[in-house]
Amino acid sequence: MPAYYLEALTVTLGIIxxxxxxFCSCKGKSWVGIAAAVGLVAILGLTFTAIGPEAKPTAAWxxxxxxxxYQFDSLARFYKIFALVxxxxxILLAIDFRSILARFTDTPDSEAGTGEFYALxxxxxxxxxxxxxxxxxxxxxxxxxxxxxxxxxxxAYMRRNVGSLEAGVKYLILGALSTGFLVYGIAWVYGATxxxxxxxxxxxxxxxxxxxxxxxxxxxxxxGLCFKIGAVPMQVWIPDVxxxxxxxxxxxxxxxxxxxxxxxxxxxxxxxxASEVTRGPILTLLLILACATLLFGNLAAIPQTNFKxxxxxxxxAHAGFLLLALAAWKPETAISEGSIxxxxxxxxxxxxxxxxxxxxxxxxxxxxxxETIHDFNGLGKSNPALALALTVLLxxxxxxxxxxxxIGKFMVFSLALDAQLWPGIIVAFISAAAGFYYYFNxxxxxxWRDSHNAPSLILPPISKVCIGVxxxxxxxxxxxxxxIWSLLK
Amino acid sequence: MLALLVxxxxxxxxxxxxxxxxxxxxxxxxxxxxxxxLYAAITWQCGCWTFSLPVLxxxxxxxxxxxxxxxSAVMILLSxxxxxxxxxxxxxxxxxxxLYFGSSLLISAGALGAFAAxxxxxxxxxxxxxxxxTFLMIGMLGRGDRREAAWKITIYLGLGSMVLLAGLxxxxxLTGTYDMALMVxxxxxxxxxxxxGIAALLLVGFGTLVSLFPFHxxxxxxxxxxxxxxxxxxxxxxxxxxxxxxxxxxxxLVPEGLQFWLTPLLVLLLGNILWVGWVTISQKRLDSMLxxxxxxxxxxxxxxxxxxxxxxxxxxxxxxxxxxxxxxxxSIALLFGLADRIERSTxxxxxxELGGLAKSAPGLAFLFGIAAMASIGLPGxxxxxxxxxxxxxxxxxxxxxxxxxxxQITCILSIxxxxxxxxxxxxAYRKTFQGPSVAATANADDxxxxxxxxxxxxxxxxxxxxxxxxxxxxxxx
Numbered sequence: 001m002p003a004y005y006l007e008a009l010t011v012t013l014g015i016i017x018x019x020x021x022x023f024c025s026c027k028g029k030s031w032v033g034i035a036a037a038v039g040l041v042a043i044l045g046l047t048f049t050a051i052g053p054e055a056k057p058t059a060a061w062x063x064x065x066x067x068x069x070y071q072f073d074s075l076a077r078f079y080k081i082f083a084l085v086x087x088x089x090x091i092l093l094a095i096d097f098r099s100i101l102a103r104f105t106d107t108p109d110s111e112a113g114t115g116e117f118y119a120l121x122x123x124x125x126x127x128x129x130x131x132x133x134x135x136x137x138x139x140x141x142x143x144x145x146x147x148x149x150x151x152x153x154x155x156a157y158m159r160r161n162v163g164s165l166e167a168g169v170k171y172l173i174l175g176a177l178s179t180g181f182l183v184y185g186i187a188w189v190y191g192a193t194x195x196x197x198x199x200x201x202x203x204x205x206x207x208x209x210x211x212x213x214x215x216x217x218x219x220x221x222x223x224g225l226c227f228k229i230g231a232v233p234m235q236v237w238i239p240d241v242x243x244x245x246x247x248x249x250x251x252x253x254x255x256x257x258x259x260x261x262x263x264x265x266x267x268x269x270x271x272x273x274a275s276e277v278t279r280g281p282i283l284t285l286l287l288i289l290a291c292a293t294l295l296f297g298n299l300a301a302i303p304q305t306n307f308k309x310x311x312x313x314x315x316x317a318h319a320g321f322l323l324l325a326l327a328a329w330k331p332e333t334a335i336s337e338g339s340i341x342x343x344x345x346x347x348x349x350x351x352x353x354x355x356x357x358x359x360x361x362x363x364x365x366x367x368x369x370x371e372t373i374h375d376f377n378g379l380g381k382s383n384p385a386l387a388l389a390l391t392v393l394l395x396x397x398x399x400x401x402x403x404x405x406x407i408g409k410f411m412v413f414s415l416a417l418d419a420q421l422w423p424g425i426i427v428a429f430i431s432a433a434a435g436f437y438y439y440f441n442x443x444x445x446x447x448w449r450d451s452h453n454a455p456s457l458i459l460p461p462i463s464k465v466c467i468g469v470x471x472x473x474x475x476x477x478x479x480x481x482x483x484i485w486s487l488l489k
Numbered sequence: 490m491l492a493l494l495v496x497x498x499x500x501x502x503x504x505x506x507x508x509x510x511x512x513x514x515x516x517x518x519x520x521x522x523x524x525x526x527l528y529a530a531i532t533w534q535c536g537c538w539t540f541s542l543p544v545l546x547x548x549x550x551x552x553x554x555x556x557x558x559x560x561s562a563v564m565i566l567l568s569x570x571x572x573x574x575x576x577x578x579x580x581x582x583x584x585x586x587x588l589y590f591g592s593s594l595l596i597s598a599g600a601l602g603a604f605a606a607x608x609x610x611x612x613x614x615x616x617x618x619x620x621x622x623t624f625l626m627i628g629m630l631g632r633g634d635r636r637e638a639a640w641k642i643t644i645y646l647g648l649g650s651m652v653l654l655a656g657l658x659x660x661x662x663l664t665g666t667y668d669m670a671l672m673v674x675x676x677x678x679x680x681x682x683x684x685x686g687i688a689a690l691l692l693v694g695f696g697t698l699v700s701l702f703p704f705h706x707x708x709x710x711x712x713x714x715x716x717x718x719x720x721x722x723x724x725x726x727x728x729x730x731x732x733x734x735x736x737x738x739x740x741x742l743v744p745e746g747l748q749f750w751l752t753p754l755l756v757l758l759l760g761n762i763l764w765v766g767w768v769t770i771s772q773k774r775l776d777s778m779l780x781x782x783x784x785x786x787x788x789x790x791x792x793x794x795x796x797x798x799x800x801x802x803x804x805x806x807x808x809x810x811x812x813x814x815x816x817x818x819x820s821i822a823l824l825f826g827l828a829d830r831i832e833r834s835t836x837x838x839x840x841x842e843l844g845g846l847a848k849s850a851p852g853l854a855f856l857f858g859i860a861a862m863a864s865i866g867l868p869g870x871x872x873x874x875x876x877x878x879x880x881x882x883x884x885x886x887x888x889x890x891x892x893x894x895x896x897q898i899t900c901i902l903s904i905x906x907x908x909x910x911x912x913x914x915x916x917a918y919r920k921t922f923q924g925p926s927v928a929a930t931a932n933a934d935d936x937x938x939x940x941x942x943x944x945x946x947x948x949x950x951x952x953x954x955x956x957x958x959x960x961x962x963x964x965x966x
Contacts, residue, residue: 335547335548335549335665336547336548337547337548380629384588391621391625395621400617400621401610401613401614401615401617402614402615402617402618406614407545410610410658413654413655414548414658414661414662417658417659417662418662425655429651429652429655432651433647433648433651436644436647436648436651437644437647440624440643440647443625444628444636444639444640444643447625447628447629448628448629448635448636479544479552480544480552481544481545482544482545482546485545485546485547
């Protein structure tokens with residue numbers, strides 16, 4: 001099956017569900033979510049049969065001009081799977097979150113206005129999948145906008161909630177600004193090299209007489225990409241938008257959108273990093289961005305009292321680690337993994353940990369009506385199993401060994417040491433230590449503080465299964481990470 | 490096959506989570522582990538205990554266990570003995586049995602995993618695995634200022650582990666492998682400039698975990714508030730991970746780097762012995778006195794390590810360090826276990842409120858007396874074998890013509906520590922057990938048979954090693 005069928009199927013599924021939702025008069029809307037989830041699982045299965053034109057050069061579709069904009073390699077497959085899995089979990093989370101969604105739509109306390117919330121993520125998912133195959137800057141830009149525009153709606157979905165609206169406006173304004181930077185940067189890159197195709201850019205780099213316009217363009221593109229991955233200098237929106245947006249959207253932003261940003265960054269920077277001409281300045285830029293992001297994310301996370309905001313800063317902090325892996329650029333060798341795979345692996349572990357935490361957060365939000373760290377007080381007494389799972393997930397985010405998070409950080413540190421990025425290593429260690437502090441702050445609240453008789457949480461079956469699966473995956477990948485690496489092969 | 494030793498407590502932990510009777514499962518698992526551990530330690534040279542499971546292709550990582558040398562065998566022996574004693578002597582608060590015994594097993598599994606691991610990655614990882622339940626248990630089931638103490642140990646050991654990790658990753662990058670045996674073979678690849686940096690990171694990292702002065706202030710409050718099995722397991726076993734790591738990795742891999750830091754290390758270990766010893770004398774509670782004393786005794790083991798750094802061809806120093814680690818582990822576990830028993834029967838550990846306990850609880854007084862004597866270093870008990878070996882090792886390379894070297898001077902000063910520990914131990918013993926009975930102790934009940942079993946197990950070990958230290962020294966050959 002040609003690989004682009006995957007995107008086509010995802011978009012089709014989204015359109016069908018939107019139509020069905022509109023013309024169906026049923027009261028409950030969670031069936032839309034269940035249908036979307038089932039569809040996503042089916043598409044997920046199909047990713048393993050997808051092939052590119054190289055695998056079947058005789059087929060009619062293999063010669064289509066589409067392949068000028070679209071490539072399919074192991075990395076593309078990995079990020080397509082990543083987008084599908086993220087979207088699947090986000091939709092499952094949205095199903096359990098519908099009571100809060102229903103409270104803030106046009107007709108409060110009925111599910112009438114919540115149906116689109118399950119269908120829209122599919123469009124963002126298609127955009128992310130397309131980004132994974134980006135080969136041409138114009139095509140990549142369109143895909144990126146598909147993701148961003150969908151998020152404009154998803155962030156502001158709870159129309160009657162001031163926080164959600166405020167988040168929507170902030171995301172819209174800063175998103176538009178970053179798009180401007182991105183397009184402007186792409187224009188400069190095009191002007192300097194005369195092509196939009198990334199592979200051709202690599203060919204014309206050795207013939208450049210003056211790299212300044214090109215570097216100028218790359219810097220602007222990086223600013224636009226920093227918005228997506230949540231890195232300094234475009235990180236300002238993250239805490240407010242994460243806090244205000246509906247929790248499933250926040251989870252989607254923090255995992256899906258970030259991963260999409262990183263695959264595009266990798267695809268965009270790969271030709272420039274492969275060439276001697278541009279590698280030096282880009283690595284310096286990446287190192288500065290990484291250090292600034294690490295310091296900002298981790299130090300600002302320390303005083304947070306709102307858990308969702310804490311996760312926002314934590315997502316900035318993880319972007320810093322990922323950027324550090326890129327700044328320590330290393331192609332793959334026979335005995336060690338290169339930067340691209342380490343970033344991809346780190347993102348996969350980040351998916352497991354972060355989504356798990358968001359599932360727990362959503363339940364606390366629904367049943368204890370709050371998102372501060374205090375609302376987790378005494379969880380160890382009232383729900384020991386849930387608290388144990390959240391402890392594992394947070395420990396993984398902090399990078400405690402025998403969890404998946406540790407292996408990711410370990411690889412990043414190894415890369416940075418190989419590249420001898422001493423300032424980056426020192427900053428990363430300070431950050432990791434700070435991370436230890438603020439994640440354990442939540443663990444401390446759960447186990448050591450009294451809840452003053454807050455009711456124990458009753459987990460709906462979907463959340464229960466998802467939290468269980470994600471926690472076990474975090475533990476298994478902490479001891480046996482090979483499955484994720486095999487997906488990358 | 491060593492994997493069995495590590496997975497058994499984890500399996501028991503999972504069983505407890507799913508509703509198996511907590512205390513019984515814990516005791517059964519630790520008894521089997523004691524038998525297994527004894528058998529493994531005796532036959533460690535046969536090579537039949539190695540276990541290796543590849544978990545990652547690039548870089549090559551293995552979940553591997555095995556005996557690198559006799560030191561691992563001794564540490565595993567220490568772990569299984571103390572685990573059984575800890576599980577037997579602990580008494581869980583009502584309704585918390587699962588948490589109490591489950592966490593104890595997890596700590597034990599972490600310690601065993603760390604001592605048995607032959608892969609750097611899991612060596613570090615298993616130690617961290619043991620730390621998390623330690624933190625949680627102190628915070629949840631501790632006494633006194635448990636939250637402050639638990640937060641302090643979390644932060645200190647968390648930071649210490651980070652520093653340590655930096656050193657270990659640096660080391661692995663220079664040697665190009667995570668297999669600890671191969672790392673030692675590639676020791677020549679560690680250039681002198683990196684040696685200094687790595688040695689500093691390892692000394693601070695491992696040092697924090699072992700409460701090296703001045704990174705020791707987490708230890709006494711944490712042990713004072715920890716529930717008995719946690720104090721026994723951490724002070725007795727887990728803390729030795731730092732010393733074990735220094736002996737296993739730092740000494741063979743960065744000898745020149747350590748040489749560079751020898752003088753600061755000597756000053757710091759004197760801080761442990763003399764300064765912390767002084768602090769210990771002024772303690773007003775039995776539990777914080779024991780906590781401080783355990784910090785102080787680490788100084789002697791550091792002295793053995795310093796002797797090994799100063800004169801690398803000094804096999805006595807390594808044996809001395811290992812024997813003292815073992816002896817201290819057993820004796821401090823015994824002391825914490827009995828202190829917990831005192832608190833259960835009198836309701837207090839404040840030395841001002843105790844007195845005359847020997848009248849109502851003679852058995853307790855007798856056993857505590859032996860433990861106190863062991864801790865002071867009375868001949869015939871294990872600690873004496875260890876300490877005398879340390880002092881001998883420090884003088885091993887004494888050279889009559891050039892006079893006393895820094896290590897010998899430190900040794901002479903640190904022998905005063907024996908006097909200090911006699912002062913605080915005997916003082917605490919007098920205040921607790923002798924003199925007229927007071928309200929708290931008048932009706933205290935004595936040890937039951939169930940209490941005597943773990944104490945006897947530990948005391949037999951102390952005497953065995955004290956009277957015949959070759960039991961351990963033969964393992965180390």
